[in-house]
Amino acid sequence: MTDGFEIPPSLSVKGNETIAKEILSRIWGKKGVFTCTVGNTLTSTIPGVSDAGDTPELTLFTGPADAELLVLGKTVCMKGIPINPGGIPTPGTLTIAALNLSGMPRHIINAGCKVVPNIPFYDVGGTYGESITTGKAVKDPELLFERGKVLGELFAKDNNYLIVSESIAGGTTTAMATMMAMGVMRENLVSSSSPKNPKELKTKLVNSALETAGIKIGDCAKDPLRAVGCVGDPMIAVNAGMIVGAAKHVPVIVGGGTQMAAVIAVAVAMDESVVGNIFQGTTRWLVNDPNSDIEKIMAGIHKDVPIVYVNMDYSKSPYEGLQAYEWGYIKEGVGCGGSSVAAIIASAGKLTCEDILDEVHRLYRQILGIE
């Protein structure tokens, strides 16, 4: 079935290449629907945890502002666009470039926000997550999973495939805690939006959260929603549900890095039948990150969920804010990898990383008002 199907140089695969090619060949040249699930977890306001915002409090604006940017092309809840310290722009700039070039429809899902985005969004009955140190991080994860499932089925009804993604600051810490509770990860392998990944702080927080919740590593292997409820975030529950709801009918591209690995872990544990119809869609930056190990994380979750990543390279960009991606900043988020992979799929491989970079530059100048 995949004989003769060749992956173009803009994309690469890690993990089970046969499954990756099989799924790709089914949706090659077809357009999908892009979704981004945003939320807040108070975990991001613990000083030092998240760099996705100029101050710990401002990290709560990052997801909602990204959502506004995707829908309106500008932010309303904050001035300017979400940036990491040092002026590095949100990966949402890449996402918008990919969506513009592919003409894919986009929908925002609010998994639970303290800062409510000023746009129409899909509501799933969620509230923002508490800090994982409470051991009670997410209210009613079953409801969020169930609503996500209904939404996944809804989007699968009339689309060739679905892209799910996230923007929630502090999310690598909640992802790590969730995967430790499930036992699919037993050491800190998760990424960070900063090249100085605050590994020790995260490990300390996660251990303390698990202890408070009375969970030992692997305790929640068969009860992933307990893991999410105790030490996860609302985005994980909703997106896991969306995967399970949609993947019964159409392929799902799980767009994102280590945060979305946790989502895959929960989805696979809830319904293993999704395997074979999903892959992770991410970026070269994330896969090559020396401070995290997505391949090892994914291998711990399931051997048959491959990684397809886009070979975007900002090293020759004239803008320092974009070059920073090559120095280990950002790497993923707002579905930038998944939407880029999808844009290339939709074009049947005709669209290249260079085309996408041109559009990123155009947007970058437009958003930052540079001539």
Next chain:
Amino acid sequence: MTDGFEIPPSLSVKGNETIAKEILSRIWGKKGVFTCTVGNTLTSTIPGVSDAGDTPELTLFTGPADAELLVLGKTVCMKGIPINPGGIPTPGTLTIAALNLSGMPRHIINAGCKVVPNIPFYDVGGTYGESITTGKAVKDPELLFERGKVLGELFAKDNNYLIVSESIAGGTTTAMATMMAMGVMRENLVSSSSPKNPKELKTKLVNSALETAGIKIGDCAKDPLRAVGCVGDPMIAVNAGMIVGAAKHVPVIVGGGTQMAAVIAVAVAMDESVVGNIFQGTTRWLVNDPNSDIEKIMAGIHKDVPIVYVNMDYSKSPYEGLQAYEWGYIKEGVGCGGSSVAAIIASAGKLTCEDILDEVHRLYRQILGIE
């Protein structure tokens, strides 16, 4: 352009047939996206105003329950399906039949509900409407209109056309008040879900609402959102925004009866450029209703917004609950007319009213558990 285009016997047109044919020919054989905007107005809890619910208080469950039915195929917020006294089922049964047959995607928009539907829905920042007798019926109609506009643009991005519709009990009264405030209607021409249209009560309420708000007939001709804010309901503001946002890009089928006429009135007054890219999609029952006059209402709004209606006929149905539609009950709601018209369009006229009736019967037996 429309030479040779023939309207099949399943559909009929009132008003400007040239425009109707021109729009139909552009979308003939193409699939659209269906939306239903639900909400509550406390106007429906005034005894005698609405028959959409067994008691005045239960009318608040009708819109939300219809939304659940469209998405889940069953209701959660109440037992059984929304019915009018006498066991006549919600027009949502016809809507679901049309959506099933056409495979159209469906999205629910919550314009403002007191009874929140237990499903994922689009949130537009709305709250439920107060009774029009307060003269302050809708909080921040400008925001709702604006969010609706963004949503209309979003849906227009990747769809050939958009269907907007409503389920909000008490909505013909708020529609009448809004149209009187705008001066596009100067006498009570609106419909009712009961054959005993409580015209006197509605007229009394509307007059009292307008007086409380300090509005004389026609005062809001150039300020339609003031009309909605004082004496309308949240659905009107959101759907008018959706029309304005979408009709710039793709045709919009405004699915519904006199309630949606008020929506058209607001949309046209906000942005007359929508004319030529919209028509009202409704039912034979509504057009032939002896107790209301949709043709006269629409003529008062704009001469170039035609009515396309589906010739559904339940007179030979073996079920009394459905036959009741022929006796003047229900007539419209939940976009049943618009979705049926759209299903026929999507099939390029191959689908007939008989096909739709067969599916309604199948659903009716399934929902009511009849063998």
